[in-house]
Amino acid sequence: MGTLGAVALAPDTYWVGALDPGLREFDIILKTANGTTYNSYCVRGSAGVAVIDTVKESHAGEFFTRLEQVARYDEITTIVLNHLEPDHTGALPELMRRAPQAKLYISGKAQLMLKALVKHDDLAYTIVNTGDHVDLGGRTLHFLNTPFLHWPDTQCTWLEQQGILFSGDVFGCHFCDSRLFNGQVGDFRFSFEYYYAHIMRPFREHVLDALELIEPLPLSLIAPAHGPILRDAPRSYVQRYRQLASPLLHNEIGKDNKSLLVFYISSYGNTARMAEAVREGAETVNGVRVSLYDLQGGGNLPFVDLIEEADGLAFGSPTINGDAVKPIWDLLSSLAVINVRDKLGAAFGSYGWSGEAIHMIEDRLRGLKLRVPIKGVRARLIPTDDELESCRNLGKQLALHLTGNIEHRVIAMSELMNQEQNHA
């Protein structure tokens, strides 16, 4: 693989990236069975040369060797950074040293990261947005602002004359094959799906926004920052992103109805009884579909899919050794791959001695950016009729919140603090 030179994608446009076939784990969270690539590209125009993204610092040598095969450093007028994560900017400081005349083009949100990566006092750069372009002479780079795919800074760059989209991490995957092009490399379908599921899925709404910009483009090739270059049927990958970003489950209940999921786990049936009461209370409100799930009877993956589509979530856990139980934490820690911001959340559960689980779950839900407006219900061992009534009320209040029928509440700060003390 070390002998692979710069590879032409089209006349005057080259892949000058690096191969990392030995990598097995990317950024702790992603596995890869055959490594990854850090794709960098070089575009030559009659009036200038652009480098689009760089590579991880450890692979800078390969990158510079390939770049030198297609351009001299003093020819480089333009450096475009579609995404500033270190695997794409590791070689940037050295590239800036070798081509000091080159102008940097970044998205507005990339400024913070750029300043953190390149500690120059007189760092110069140009902020670009959708509609902005750079003319290299017969080759025009247009910028598409596509934030949160998967960082706030991300953008795509469109080479108009050749119909090439330099897409950054979008449409990328961790798959290393020196044959580079999708029609020639091994089967990377799983890697493509896996990458989407872990990197892009939490930002589904932003994917849909980006697709609005990308779909109208007359694409001949997609050049992502990782994995195979998509030369054969590039549009099919755009279509796949559209499918993946659309709701995974058919919405049976209609847009006007809300979905409340009640998850519980119970050692002696007490938390289960409370869960049923939460459901009963919620079901008294029209326009809410309530579903009850025992975590002992299901894996996290289908629940994550359900949660992605739900409007409200309630979690019931006993307290064991001062903590909520592991299946609850397993499920809550699986939610990093979806967006749960602003969903409604609540907790309840039975306990023996201390009952910390409810507060801990509520804190976690807030940490996940859910709204947790209603204090959870705790019951010591077997819930009394009053406590079950509190659970019914919790369910009803959640349903009223979901349907927008909650009465506006006015409360004094001192009362909130008292509630918290009583709760602890």
Added chain:
Amino acid sequence: MPKANVTFEKLGTTVTVPAGTRLIEISEKVGASITYGCREGECGTCMMRIVSGMENMSERSVLEEKVLQENMAGRNHRLACQAQVLGGDIVVKA
């Protein structure tokens, strides 16, 4: 002691608080979906939108101004961990 009324729009809740309270204290107690990072005004995580009543909030400090600018915030944005309520009515988008 002067009071202020802070309404969390999405939550449908108004909290009456003593003047000088930081938004972070109120939003955490009431369960609003404002996320916090450093809690020291540096990371910008708790940036939130004031719907009305900005005149009833403390002035932006130099640090808050810098972080808001870096995050390209509009004039109606504040950092919940820095902004204090001074009195009157304030409505926030949370």
